[in-house]
Amino acid sequence: MPSIKKPPVAHPSLQPNTLGLSLRDYEGAMSTLCAGCGHDSVTAALVRTFFELNVAPHMVAKLSGIGCSSKTPTYFLTGAHGFNSAHGRMPALASGAAAANRDLTIVGISGDGDSLSIGLGQLCHALRRNVRMLYLIENNGVYGLTKGQFSASSDVGSRSKKGEKNLQRPIDPVLLGLSLGASFIARGFSGDKQQLVALLKAALSHRGFALVDVLSPCVTFNDHEGSTKSYKHTRAHRLTVVETDFVPPAQEVTAQQEPGTTLSVTLHDGSTVRLSRVPEDYDPRDRSKVFSWLEAHQHRGEIPTGLLFLDEAHGDMHQMASTVERRLHDLPFEELCPGSAALEAFQKDYH
């Protein structure tokens, strides 16, 4: 057996980031999902995103509901606290955690069943509250964990593995988010990591509720012929509306400006998203235009992806509640308790 001495080339992913952490440090426990499950690719994209954004793992709080998708927070960022809550209730828990500690980077992981059926109300209201968080729906058009029932995102005409045809109209999280006033809306595909990482970086830099719908096929229950959420169908019908590039705060935006087709948006943390190949009749800052554009294209069976809508002007939950710019959970007790003299004085009104 010939022995070839390989030169000691460090794998780029083992290069530390600015915190001195390697990609490994952003990984989690071994996944127990089915081999080939889209959700595992989303996890991989999250690992890379956090690594490249130089996020300190302990500053991240990972929350989820129940489902195969909601299991994934165990598979990334072992160094971050996680809360696998109850089916459909992650938005409320995330809202509470964000209220208590505004310094946390809140990541909510959900599924289409978790978010669009049992938790639809909570999704809508967390969005209205504009909780600063990444809200990620791993959308496979099916209930994976309960073995293959249609979910609310199943398209009309899509067939289940058993051959049943779905007749109810789907709830599309992107159109829903647009109509509810979401401030950041993107759609990605678990099969396109490069695009997904850029979208996730932008989402994490957004000050507000960043809704990211990721098509994430279920290989076991919804990857067959006749399903509109399969790898094959998604690849065939996917349309990249805008190319999204994420430029962190320190870096200069160098790309040449091509009028009409390129657009740069500066986020509150100083980073920039550069959107290129934007169609002439598309403006990701114009809610109603985006809505009708997407509706028309989706009607044709296309699956538009990219950073689809962005509104940096809207205040987040803390701004609307006018809270102090400090963590509420560990404010010193002296600043919270008015003391005995104040109680004495207060009770004058009750005599």
Place this chain on the structure above:
Amino acid sequence: MSGINNFAFKLANVNGTGSASANGLLMQAIFRMGIPVSGKNLFPSNIQGLPTWYEVRVNGEGHTARTPDFDLMVAMNAETYGRDIAEVVPGGYVLYDSTWPLDAQLKRADVTLLGVPFARLCTEHFAESRERILMKNIVYVGTLAALLDIDMATVHQMLEEKFERKPRLKDSNRKAIELGYRYAREHLDCELPFGLKAMDATADKILIDGNTATALGCLYAGATVAAWYPITPATSVMDAFKSLCQRFRRDPVTGKNRYAILQAEDELAAIGMVLGAAWAGARTFTSTAGPGVSLMGELLGLGYYAEVPAVVFDVQRTGPSTGMPTRTQQGDLLACAYASHGDTKHVLLFPCDPEECFYFAVKAFDLAERFQTPVFVLSDLDIGMNDWAVKRLKWDDSYQPDRGKVLSAAELDALKKYYRYWPENEDAVAARSLPGVSSKGAYFARGSGHNKYGGYTELPSEYQEVVDRLARKHRRAARAVPAPVIHRTPGARFGIVSLGGCDGAVREALGLLKQRGFLADYLRVRAFPFDERVEGFLSSHDVNFVVEQNRDGQLRTLLLAETSVEKRRLKSVRVYGGFPLSARDVVEGITAKLAAERQAEREAHQEE
């Protein structure tokens, strides 16, 4: 017998006409005269147009539980004249609006009618139609001041304070009171066999409702995140918390809030927010009523199993289902004790009045964080929404919140490895770690099966080890919760056990029973899990009457399930129609049971 500083009157109004402020004024005036007084607002679940009543009891000896015997009825709602007049005790009085003649059928030979043309007086003296309606109530305050000898200087002082910044309103209120007062003096015989005489029994007291006291407790305990969904009778907890925070929790430099109140989309979200905030380290609470508790079920189990501190104020109202939202009950004991599926058990506190609402609110946060579990404070509509005269609240400035065992970054660093549910301390509790502190403290909270290290498990032994510790933890909490209050009477033949807002009526009943020759010991349960003294008390009496306000005897059920006391020792006295308990309810309930027992014994003898 009624007399000076010992009588009750009732005001029958139409809701939405502004009677609440007039009735509050009356209560407060009597309170300021130093006389023990209580007010019970019996209002409909409606915004405008339905009958509403307000009962005022004056009792120099300090018995301020509800009484069903009224010496005077202020009948301001023609629609309910019939039943209102029927409720007056023989020899009592009815004050009515004589603008219109009273139906002859309604008159009672044993009741004196006092007519004042309230509507006419208002039409003659006030121009605007809304004002005419509102001021009618204030006019009867003036008349009652004349009839009952309410100190007018006190009334005027109160108007000064109340309308300090609204001189126009102050003037019309003054005018209305004078109108009613003068009319009574000029046209009525004001010598009633009962009335008021200034005392000095309220100097160290305040007049406050339980929901405001609860909110004060939350403020003083240092709660920073509150989540809720509006529901009667809990809404005013959050209303009060908000106004307290606006006053005491603004950063003096930036003007920004040192609190966050999240109005959730429903109670599922409210408790979810509380769990999320608590997990992230905040002192946090929600306030709700029965329907909300039902909705919170699943997440309360999550809080229990994942060991997340949460404080839930359940201001109980009449169930089941929507029930009677504006009527009181103690119907949520079992629903809260075992809220959620699977083996769950919670810690419950039972305040008996607004004073305890304040102290128990603070205690609830300490217990929740020390034991890392949801803690319920169960008050009820009567305690929460009615004004009670209670001891002035005191605050010990040396108080420091018990945040439980929470590891700092340095403490985590010193550990070889951190495990969420191991090792346990003497409370059967393991140290928490919060997000945002150190990677070393990171763990995965979950409602799914887990072992003591916090890892997922489906192994029977690992699963049981954790849930067995939770049971142990619940038992340990019995030593930390407020102890039962025990009154012993030498020669007592039986025991009375009760809880919460029943207390005043039961204490009054003890005296009445004694007058009839029935001596009883009394234990007031103040929390669940039960202290060993509860079991000791129950087994030291052959008969214990468990007095409570629900149909099924929920406290009795809980006592039977959670102590080893025999069923035969616990008899049940239950009052659950929705009105606050009266001493008469208790006395009649107990004496009827005792009589039935004697009868049964006699029959048994005869058969022998």
